[in-house]
Amino acid sequence: MNTDDILNDDFLSDLIRKMPLESPSDGFVNKVMNGIEPLPAPINESYPSFIWVKSSIPYFVIGLAIALIMFSSDIPDFNFIYGTEYLSGMFIKVFHPLVAFLKTLLSSRFISYTLLIGVSAGFIFIVDKLFSRRFAA
Amino acid sequence: MKYQDDNFYIEKVLNGDSSAYAALVDKHKNLVFSIALKVLNSREDAEEIAQDAFIKAFHSLKSFERKSKFSTWLYRIVYNAAISHTRKRVLETIPMDNYVIYNYSEESMRPGVEEVDMNEQQQLLIKAMKKLPEEDNVLITLFYHGNNSIEEISNITGLSASNVKVRLHRIRKKLHSDMSNMLSGRLN
Numbered sequence: 001m002n003t004d005d006i007l008n009d010d011f012l013s014d015l016i017r018k019m020p021l022e023s024p025s026d027g028f029v030n031k032v033m034n035g036i037e038p039l040p041a042p043i044n045e046s047y048p049s050f051i052w053v054k055s056s057i058p059y060f061v062i063g064l065a066i067a068l069i070m071f072s073s074d075i076p077d078f079n080f081i082y083g084t085e086y087l088s089g090m091f092i093k094v095f096h097p098l099v100a101f102l103k104t105l106l107s108s109r110f111i112s113y114t115l116l117i118g119v120s121a122g123f124i125f126i127v128d129k130l131f132s133r134r135f136a137a
Numbered sequence: 138m139k140y141q142d143d144n145f146y147i148e149k150v151l152n153g154d155s156s157a158y159a160a161l162v163d164k165h166k167n168l169v170f171s172i173a174l175k176v177l178n179s180r181e182d183a184e185e186i187a188q189d190a191f192i193k194a195f196h197s198l199k200s201f202e203r204k205s206k207f208s209t210w211l212y213r214i215v216y217n218a219a220i221s222h223t224r225k226r227v228l229e230t231i232p233m234d235n236y237v238i239y240n241y242s243e244e245s246m247r248p249g250v251e252e253v254d255m256n257e258q259q260q261l262l263i264k265a266m267k268k269l270p271e272e273d274n275v276l277i278t279l280f281y282h283g284n285n286s287i288e289e290i291s292n293i294t295g296l297s298a299s300n301v302k303v304r305l306h307r308i309r310k311k312l313h314s315d316m317s318n319m320l321s322g323r324l325n
Contacts, residue, residue, distance in 0.1 A: 024184050029159050036195045
């Protein structure tokens with residue numbers, strides 16, 4: 001018989017086990033429950049920066065971009081889309097009047113100062129909004 | 138009341154159902170209270186310490202790693218809290234009479250005590266247990282009422298496993314001899 005058996009195997013252990021345990025007062029459980037503040041519900045932790053890896057959209061976009069680059073290149077049999085020379089020529093044609101208009105507009109001192117003040121104020125406003133939202137959270 | 142496994146309630150509490158903790162409190166309240174009472178010898182203090190221990194355990198539930206049983210972890214909390222509470226007092230430990238411990242065998246003490254009826258045996262036992270130091274009473278409660286293993290008691294009290302085993306043996310001998318002495322004193 002080993003030591004643990006001796007501790008368990010006799011009338012003294014039976015006698016002790018038959019003795020009822022002391023109990024706290026009747027409202028004990030309620031007192032404890034009143035004393036605890038509920039734990040916050042578990043937050044489903046996700047990592048937004050990695051979620052896109054699971055989505056097929058970025059792979060589709062990357063594939064589309066590669067196809068566009070390839071088809072707009074000068075590689076024989078792949079040049080289904082007009083090349084860079086055509087596109088830059090077309091852009092210049094479309095945007096030339098716009099750029100000319102902006103040049104005329106900015107040559108006016110009144111307009112350029114108004115734009116400068118307006119853009120600066122807008123920038124400060126956006127920065128303020130961003131910071132106040134971040135620190136309020 | 139039939140209870141589920143502790144982990145069932147722990148999962149519920151951790152998932153936001155705080156009311157499930159009531160079942161854990163109800164399940165363990167008697168042993169937790171008894172441990173505190175054995176150390177403190179005051180029902181009011183024991184109830185306060187037991188209550189605080191349950192509240193502390195609730196708020197630490199997230200950090201409970203489940204390497205041990207919930208009950209072992211809980212008993213350690215209440216035991217440490219009770220011991221801290223008594224630290225202000227000078228713990229008076231009654232040294233055991235070595236003569237009693239080493240020169241009596243349990244077998245020699247048994248017949249006399251076993252002859253009296255159960256109620257009387259229990260009365261003798263209660264009296265004998267009152268003579269024990271607080272820590273020894275806790276060991277008895279944990280081992281015989283809580284059904285904790287030697288290793289678990291070692292974990293709760295911070296004593297080494299071999300020390301727990303030796304102390305339990307000594308306590309038993311001491312209880313036997315005290316009960317025999319009380320009985321013979323009554324008979325004479």
